[in-house]
Amino acid sequence: MDETQLNFRIAQLNARYARSLDNGLLEEWPEYFSDTCAYRITNRDNHAHGLPGSLVYAKGKGMLIDRVQALRRANIYEAQSYRHVIGVPLIEAAGDEEVRTETPFFVLRTMRTGEFSAFASGVYLDRVAIDRPHHVRLRERVVVCDSSRIDTLLAIPL
Amino acid sequence: MDETQLNFRIAQLNARYARSLDNGLLEEWPEYFSDTCAYRITNRDNHAHGLPGSLVYAKGKGMLIDRVQALRRANIYEAQSYRHVIGVPLIEAAGDEEVRTETPFFVLRTMRTGEFSAFASGVYLDRVAIDRPHHVRLRERVVVCDSSRIDTLLAIPL
Amino acid sequence: MDETQLNFRIAQLNARYARSLDNGLLEEWPEYFSDTCAYRITNRDNHAHGLPGSLVYAKGKGMLIDRVQALRRANIYEAQSYRHVIGVPLIEAAGDEEVRTETPFFVLRTMRTGEFSAFASGVYLDRVAIDRPHHVRLRERVVVCDSSRIDTLLAIPL
Numbered sequence: 226m227d228e229t230q231l232n233f234r235i236a237q238l239n240a241r242y243a244r245s246l247d248n249g250l251l252e253e254w255p256e257y258f259s260d261t262c263a264y265r266i267t268n269r270d271n272h273a274h275g276l277p278g279s280l281v282y283a284k285g286k287g288m289l290i291d292r293v294q295a296l297r298r299a300n301i302y303e304a305q306s307y308r309h310v311i312g313v314p315l316i317e318a319a320g321d322e323e324v325r326t327e328t329p330f331f332v333l334r335t336m337r338t339g340e341f342s343a344f345a346s347g348v349y350l351d352r353v354a355i356d357r358p359h360h361v362r363l364r365e366r367v368v369v370c371d372s373s374r375i376d377t378l379l380a381i382p383l
Numbered sequence: 384m385d386e387t388q389l390n391f392r393i394a395q396l397n398a399r400y401a402r403s404l405d406n407g408l409l410e411e412w413p414e415y416f417s418d419t420c421a422y423r424i425t426n427r428d429n430h431a432h433g434l435p436g437s438l439v440y441a442k443g444k445g446m447l448i449d450r451v452q453a454l455r456r457a458n459i460y461e462a463q464s465y466r467h468v469i470g471v472p473l474i475e476a477a478g479d480e481e482v483r484t485e486t487p488f489f490v491l492r493t494m495r496t497g498e499f500s501a502f503a504s505g506v507y508l509d510r511v512a513i514d515r516p517h518h519v520r521l522r523e524r525v526v527v528c529d530s531s532r533i534d535t536l537l538a539i540p541l
Numbered sequence: 542m543d544e545t546q547l548n549f550r551i552a553q554l555n556a557r558y559a560r561s562l563d564n565g566l567l568e569e570w571p572e573y574f575s576d577t578c579a580y581r582i583t584n585r586d587n588h589a590h591g592l593p594g595s596l597v598y599a600k601g602k603g604m605l606i607d608r609v610q611a612l613r614r615a616n617i618y619e620a621q622s623y624r625h626v627i628g629v630p631l632i633e634a635a636g637d638e639e640v641r642t643e644t645p646f647f648v649l650r651t652m653r654t655g656e657f658s659a660f661a662s663g664v665y666l667d668r669v670a671i672d673r674p675h676h677v678r679l680r681e682r683v684v685v686c687d688s689s690r691i692d693t694l695l696a697i698p699l
Contacts, residue, residue: 228549313556343657346651348563
């Protein structure tokens with residue numbers, strides 16, 4: 226794969242990831258990760274100062290699956306929906322077997338009443354594994370949120 | 384065309400589509416569709432339940448042109464402007480002559496007073512016709528809005 | 542470079558540009574421009590009527606560097622952060638040495654209190670120089686803002 230194709234594959238991965246979350250298909254979410262993986266949500270301040278303080282931390286696909294089950298139990302009634310708008314993946318370093326990318330995102334929330342609000346924005350710092358030709362999965366995703374206050378963080382993964 | 388090129392063509396189609404709408408050049412809008420085409424605006428709830436309830440429905444390029452003329456008569460003075468932010472087209476199924484894609488969008492509205500508001504968000508479910516090499520047009524666009532309340536829907540197509 | 546690769550390069554340029562601004566690394570900003578360059582911020586109304594009225598105007602990389610220094614002196618404490626969401630570059634005209642593109646953007650602002658607001662939206666009208674194979678820089682960027690009121694324009698470049 227040349228860089229253009231690689232970028233396309235990663236953008237498609239992000240598009241599928243977003244669709245699963247926005248359609249409420251949370252059970253699909255762990256499938257975008259490698260078996261050996263890490264997922265973390267932090268904020269800009271903590272990240273800039275190298276602080277570990279993560280709002281969410283999961284290591285290994287099993288923990289992602291557990292997290293989805295916990296979200297399912299907690300959210301009996303979904304009164305709102307989400308829409309991810311994900312930017313172009315910026316390729317930082319590309320190897321044969323792994324790529325580091327940085328991708329901005331913005332999540333809009335729509336309440337049943339019709340009101341919109343910005344739910345979250347930030348950047349995905351990813352290590353993307355190239356499993357086999359034309360197939361990519363997330364080995365690590367660090368979600369760096371612009372805001373330090375994310376009230377309803379439990380509603381969906383970011 | 385390989386998948387990367389195809390995706391590029393579809394993204395360019397969406398970019399032109401958005402520019403025509405955001406620049407108020409509504410008369411260009413039907414040109415992005417095939418002669419035999421369908422355009423429909425619905426919402427997430429109706430779509431999820433398979434309900435036909437469409438806010439807007441047009442079949443054939445003639446109806447799209449009629450719709451633009453009706454919008455021109457209704458909107459004498461445009462007090463606001465729109466900005467589409469369209470995501471990466473997710474390629475669902477690609478044939479030689481037609482591609483199915485799913486593409487998230489977000490429309491921001493700016494009032495003359497300078498105030499911004501989210502106008503609409505959702506997903507385009509498209510059947511894209513590959514007319515001839517490197518040329519794509521919309522055969523069907525179903526606009527699934529996240530919100531069930533779209534007050535000022537008549538202002539522009541989505 | 543074919544058009545797909547060219548589009549990829551320009552999208553990567555925009556992604557790096559956005560990251561520098563959103564991470565507060567303003568000193569990197571002039572590096573995305575050619576030595577002989579122009580940067581201008583105007584609004585939709587002025588642009589549509591061919592009026593020169595620019596909110597910001599800089600000619601040559603030296604003026605961009607000056608502008609960053611002025612911003613550094615003015616903004617002692619940064620109470621907010623920004624997130625650019627940049628759309629797909631629409632290729633208008635591609636030559637061997639220069640490309641004209643049009644790219645929508647949206648900037649979300651996050652206050653330290655956690656509140657989000659739309660800061661700006663509009664379109665970049667660019668002349669992109671192809672310096673050498675696979676390397677692109679901005680020769681001219683005209684930022685056409687949707688709103689005529691941009692209060693805190695001095696905070697960051699757009």
